[in-house]
Amino acid sequence: MRSRRTVDVPTLVREAREGSPRALGRLLTLVENAAPELREIMAALAPHTGRARIVGLTGSPGVGKSTSTSMLVSVLRRRDLRVGVLAVDPSSPFSGGALLGDRIRLVEHALDPQVYIRSMASRGHLGGLAWTTPQAIRVLDAAGCDVILVETVGVGQSEVEIAGLADTTIVLLAPGMGDGVQAAKAGILEIGDVFVVNKADREGAPATVRELRHMISLGDRTEPHLWRPPVLTTIADRGEGGDEVLEALDSHWAWLQEHGQLEERRRARAAGEVQALALEQLRSRMGSPTEGVLREVVDEVLAGRLDPYAAADRVVADLA
Amino acid sequence: MRSRRTVDVPTLVREAREGSPRALGRLLTLVENAAPELREIMAALAPHTGRARIVGLTGSPGVGKSTSTSMLVSVLRRRDLRVGVLAVDPSSPFSGGALLGDRIRLVEHALDPQVYIRSMASRGHLGGLAWTTPQAIRVLDAAGCDVILVETVGVGQSEVEIAGLADTTIVLLAPGMGDGVQAAKAGILEIGDVFVVNKADREGAPATVRELRHMISLGDRTEPHLWRPPVLTTIADRGEGGDEVLEALDSHWAWLQEHGQLEERRRARAAGEVQALALEQLRSRMGSPTEGVLREVVDEVLAGRLDPYAAADRVVADLA
Known part of the structure; x- marks a missing residue:
């Protein structure tokens, strides 16, 4: 560990809001390290938050999360939206930092100043994702990102937690993964707002789509006001299907607003965040x-x- | 859900202590369901706890956890010890109960009244394992188990949590898993008290053992009083190596007592348990x-x- 420099919070926040990736990166590192300056930082950011759309993306290893994230970034950029990507790895409690191993697909956006990409390890913090990620979202939100994609690998609780953080949660599957539909049975039906079967050129894709649609139709979501999650197909490594995913995100966004659900989700998210901080304070006492x-x-x-x-x-x- | 029957706690606790598997099962179900009677149950159990040795067993999917658990049960039974097994599945936040799918190996002990086996889903409780498992351990401890094996699949935080619960943690690996040594690098070196390379008849086993020993020798554990985790080999499905594992457990147990570490680990465990309950109380307030x-x-x-x-x-x- 290097010795800590003094942090000039007002300058850092101003620079991040002006679009400096260096300042943004510094703020996110302070979040990751649970730095003492976080109180001051969050106070400075508060008036500038609440604008961004938060999109969660989750799926088992191998379904093509990175490639799909990259495709989504591309379609969002075509609309000239500023995009933040948080790739959260909840399986790395000990890792000190970003694991960019399989993030190669995102490199194509690395030079775009309107795209900010960051990998974060959740490091066994109390509540896992619940601790670091909401604050990282606040940083990207205040820095002017229009859309923040939070990508996480689906292992156990993380996908449930991500659904609590996002306005819209995309659940990614792939045909012939075997565990895809199993996973659906295990709970992802409840958390997905949009289902995407990636690698749709593979054998078994139509069957996976059919099974998913069937299972969704059996679910509790039958009341007229409830959202019926669409099941889309993509071939992310060829960039196919991205526009349709974005349309589905737009529809869900409109639905959230029409039915007061955006307010409700954001209330639940803020409450969870405040509770987690209050509990941490009590724990340390x-x-x-x-x-x-x-x-x-x-x-x-x-x-x-x-x-x-x-x-x-x-x-x-x-x-x- | 069936309607709840009234629970006669004193009778249930007495019967469990007398060895009734039915009463034991009922108590563990009340733990899993976070039943309101838990306060009364834990108060009744308290004077009878603290006797059992808690052994954690963790490893990636496919290393042979069930087979190894079964082998350990067999060697413990040869010593005429009463054994409890908790198979915790932290990847099932939604599952309502026991997932006995790959527990077939344990069937050989199913008719032994001195062996009690239970699968538990950790179900996304606050703190995951931290919530249900310690209370399940208390139940088995008070019911007179001499050794309690807590088996969990190594995904992310769970193996770190299990190390916090156990007196001794066995980390299981297999040669040629590729991720074995990777996983070791990711943090399991810190949590293992005993390392076991299972499937030792497979190609690559000596290399895995060598690498592990080398990595352990590079670790922080160089002070004279620190425990040097042994690296053993087993072929669990043929029952080979079980006695050596038990000997290693005995050595570690002796070391824990000699160096005041048993007291320290149990203090940390109890503190974590009390803290988790206090925080849950505060959260609900x-x-x-x-x-x-x-x-x-x-x-x-x-x-x-x-x-x-x-x-x-x-x-x-x-x-x-």
């Missing part, structure tokens, strides 16, 4: 297992004289 | 995003008048 009330009650628990619930009651009472 | 202080501050955050940190301050102040 509880101190360490070797001092204070926590130490006392843990001694009792280890001796079998107190159960963990009664111990938790005492810890909570001590905070109040 | 914060109320919902549509009422009270949380609603107020979220309105301000959405309007850009408050940043999430300042909002969290207000939520915390309101709790105290």
Whole structure:
């Protein structure tokens, strides 16, 4: 670790808002490192947030997430929109930084000043994605990104969490993955606003589409006001189908606004973020297992004289 | 969902302690469902906990976790020890219960009354494993299990969490998995107390062992009092190497006691458990995003008048 430089927050925020990728990168690094300046940074960003559309993109390894992200960036750029990409890797609790290994597809956008791409490891923070990603989204939002794509690999909770962060969640599948439809059964039907079967030139694509549509029709989404997630096909490495995905995103965006769902999703997201920060604050106040009330009650628990619930009651009472 | 029956906690706890698998299963279901009776159950169990040795077993899909667990159960049974097995699947946030798909190897122990096997989905609880597993361990511990094997698939954070729960963590690898050594680099070197290269009859096994030993020798574990994790080989589906693994577990157990590490690990585990319960209590006190202080501050955050940190301050102040 290098020694920390002093951070001139107002200048950094101004430069990021003026479009400096260096300033933007610096802010995101401060977010990733949970730097003490984050309070000041978030206060400075607050008035400039709330404009960007947040699109989540999730899928199992091998479905073509990077290629699809790259295709989406291309169609968004054709509309002259400013795009931020956060590639979140929740499987890397220990990694110190960006894992750009399979991000080669995104290199084509690397020189476009209207595209900002960043890989982030979620590093086992409390709540995983819940901690770092919303703040990274705030940074890109305040810096003037019109659309922020949050790409994450679908492993366990991460895809559920991403659905909580995004205005619209794209679930990506590929035919013949075997686990695709299995995964759908395991819960992604509930989180997808738009389903995309990528690699649609492969054998089995129509069957995957059919099965997905069937499963969606069986779901709870039958009330008239509820959104019916479309199932689209793409061949992302040839750039085919990107326009249709963007149209679906637009339709969903319109639906969100018409039915008050945008407000509702953003409220839930902000509440989750505030709660996570409040809990982290409370957690740090509880101190360490070797001092204070926590130490006392843990001694009792280890001796079998107190159960963990009664111990938790005492810890909570001590905070109040 | 069936309607809930009233739970006679004292009887259930007594029967579980007398060895009734039915009562044990019922208690674990109440844990999985975060039933309101848990407070009473944990209070009744508390005086009977702290005896069992907790052994974590983790590894990537395909390394032979089930087979290895089964082999370990067999060697432990030869010593006439009572064994509990918790197979935790952190990748199933939505699944309602046990996924016994690949647990066929464990069937050989199904009729042994001194072996209790349970699959659990961690279901996206706050903190994942941190929530349900410690309580399930308490149940098995109080029910008189001498050794509790907690098996989890290594995806992201789960293997780090399991290391926090166990007295001894076994990291399982297989030769020619490609990702084995990669995974090691990604962090499992830090969490393994005993490394086992399973499928040792496969090509590449000696190389995997050599590489692991080399990497361990490069690690931080060079001080005289630190444990040097052994690297063993097994062919679990032929039952080869189980005795050596058990010997390594015994050595580690002795080391833990000699160096005060057992006390330290158990203290950290209990503290984590108490903290998680206290935080959950505080979280539920914060109320919902549509009422009270949380609603107020979220309105301000959405309007850009408050940043999430300042909002969290207000939520915390309101709790105290």
